[in-house]
Amino acid sequence: MVMGHIMILGVCQFDAHRAQLKNLASGEQWQLPRAELQVLKLLLAHRGCVVAKHKLGAADEEHPLLSDSSVTRAVFMLRSFLGTEHEHLIETVKGRGYRLREDTKTFKPKWLVMPKLKAVLAVLMLGFTVLIMMVSLDQYKGADESTEALNSVSLQLSSGQTLNLMSFSKSKTNNEPLLVLVEQLKAGFKQCHSTPWQQVYLSLSHDKQVFNITMKGEKLGQSKIRNLKLTDYRQQKQFISQAWLDEVDICE
């Protein structure tokens, strides 16, 4: 990856102007000596091609010729700095020289290699976002209100036993028919001397056609439940009558 005078080589960033190689992972910097700088510049200029040893060590206007061993040492030093993960970028082509691989896989985008910390922070933020979403979801679910009784009345029977009648409705309005039924049932229970029932749950279906009665109590240490569902589709409804109360024997 080349960006003007800045080049990325494996995990390192090469600044040609400053003659500096920087390991982006560790932050380690290396001011390149002449031999390493010359070898690296030439290899980069001929990336993907084999460059002969004598060419890598050629003299220029300011510097004398580099010996083969100097070139070999420079390559060794460069490979060492690139690290074991990326040293293969500089290949030895036996009998011919060296080649800088054009392995695009090794050229990670700058945002990925450079600020590794940023990448880590991004993942952290993602994790926290997911957690916050989960917490929000929980809060949303928690906000689901529990159904409260519309009306709760207590009734004391002649035996001294207390019976609790609770009515439930989705709507807060138009509950007159349900409250009338509660009173009718309350009057029915009043006739009982005692009953195994302690709690009575009542509801009228949303279309006001079905009256539901659930009675809960205890007998011989065991919980006891009885459900009665009255359906009346007639215009003039009469869910509860004395005959029906006698028939179902709500006192038991």
Added chain:
Amino acid sequence: MNRKLLWGINTFVLIILIVSVTISYRHLNPSQALMMSCSSELFDRNELGGSISRHYLLVDVFAKGKLAQLNYRYFNHDGSSAGNIMMKGNVSGVNADPHKYSFSVKTKEESGLDSEVKSPEHMRYLSYVSSFNLDNKGMHNLSVEMLDFNELHDYAVVIFQPSNTVCGCRLVQ
């Protein structure tokens, strides 16, 4: 960057991801199971003179993982079958507070509605409402909220919505 610090951060991120995935999985795949059986006495007021016909209803509610099944079995007063409605679908939500299960019924099977003897009103009504929702929306949504339950004594008083039906049930362990 210090290698140990990097490892530390990576481990921390990994733990957060594992926790997030676990929480997500639990939300998407509720593991709580529900099995209860609710028996009711049905009384239908008839047009003529307001006489009452009696039936019995047994509702079995089963929910485990994502699967939900509701089986409504109707019986005549003499104990013979008056019809069945079996609904199958998904658990669309489980809530801890209030203790509530939401179901989305996708399919249903009915039997006994075509018989010459008049079916219980409750069954006809349930059949009508569920068919209406399945035909129009492709699903029939309902919820069961615990108003009072005691696992030790194996009972639960629940309210079905949107029908606003209270019902006492036996919890099946």
